[in-house]
Amino acid sequence: AYPPGSVVVPIVEAFERSELDLAYIGLPPAMVGMDRGVDIKCIAGGHMEGTVIVGSAGCASYPDASTLEEVIGQFRGRVVGVPGKGSIHDVILSNSLSRFGLAGDVEVINFRWADEIVDAMKDGTVHGAFGTPALAVAVERYAGGKLIYPAGLLWPHNPSYGILARTGFISEETDIAMRFLALHEEATEVFRNTPEQAADTIASMVGLVDSSYVLDTLGISPKYCAQLTQEYIDSTLEFARAMKTLGYLEGDLTADRIFDRSLIEKVHPQGQHYSVM
Structure with a gap:
């Protein structure tokens, strides 16, 4: 069973029911789903060090x-x-x-x-x-x-968020997935290069906070990129080992089970931007 009270379990359960094709979620809850047999993989990064x-x-x-x-x-x-x-x-x-x-x-x-x-x-x-x-x-x-x-x-390089996808969607709708990842990287570029613009947009859409609140939030950990770096992957595997020790996972999750880098390597062939500010 999933850990009780997990804030993102509904997303993982929706994947399990084939109601979702893509999601932007934290890696640890996704790995709980993978450990249970949910057929999803991480196809792109998003944010590092969000705790x-x-x-x-x-x-x-x-x-x-x-x-x-x-x-x-x-x-x-x-x-x-x-x-x-x-x-x-x-x-x-x-x-x-x-x-x-x-x-x-x-x-x-x-x-x-x-x-x-x-x-x-x-x-x-x-x-x-x-x-x-x-x-x-x-x-x-x-x-x-x-x-x-x-x-x-x-926890340096920790995988705060990434893009998860059903493995069937990756193979059946490759073009859509790649277009989504291209837009995803464009969005992270706005966060990196024009955070004031991003803050204004988010504040106007959310409506509950002002742009200074959003800008302060972005400034605390401004590590946004779609790339799956080796540091991101290694930190995720470190998380998997810790989660097994702590009882969140039963099995051993490998990099090949968690990640599929085939699409992001085509969409984002250049280096990473997590540390470029």
Whole structure:
């Protein structure tokens, strides 16, 4: 069964029912589906390093707290919030607690929606959280908290999001998939090169936040690209091993099981842009 409360399980289940052909989702929940036998593969990247740690105003922040162990150690005997079980943020939190022997000393609450974490930070129910850059901005603006550990140090090159596709769709609708990937790379280029334009567009479409909120979010971890780099793949495999150790996966997922690079290598033959800003 899928981990209960996973925020993106409906997408994976829709793939399983052949109701979806393509999706932009986090790699760890997708790998849970692959482990179960869902016939999907990652055909492109999207974003790297999309998890940060936030804390209440009294928490020490990096670099004053110079190591990840020191940052997380502040939550001993306290409560940390994180999105649903099986999300990339949940896996990183669980792995970090296990790595530093804190699993029994830090209480974890999985929230279905990020705004619930902001509310819990505001009323003091939780003292810190693992989540997206957008969560970090919301916590700072609305809950009096702050970002205390940056995305690039928490788990370098981690596969925040990518493009997943049914394997049948990849072979049967190759032209459509390639056109989609070309548009996907164009969109990431807007994020990289004209973030102000991207922020204005997103804010006008979403309607719930202003462009400065979106721009602040994009600035926290601006690593957008469609390429599947070796670093992206290696980090994903590291995630797979950690997820098996933590009990999220039963089997061993290989690079060939997770990825199909055949289309993105044609659409995006040049180098990567994750580190080009």
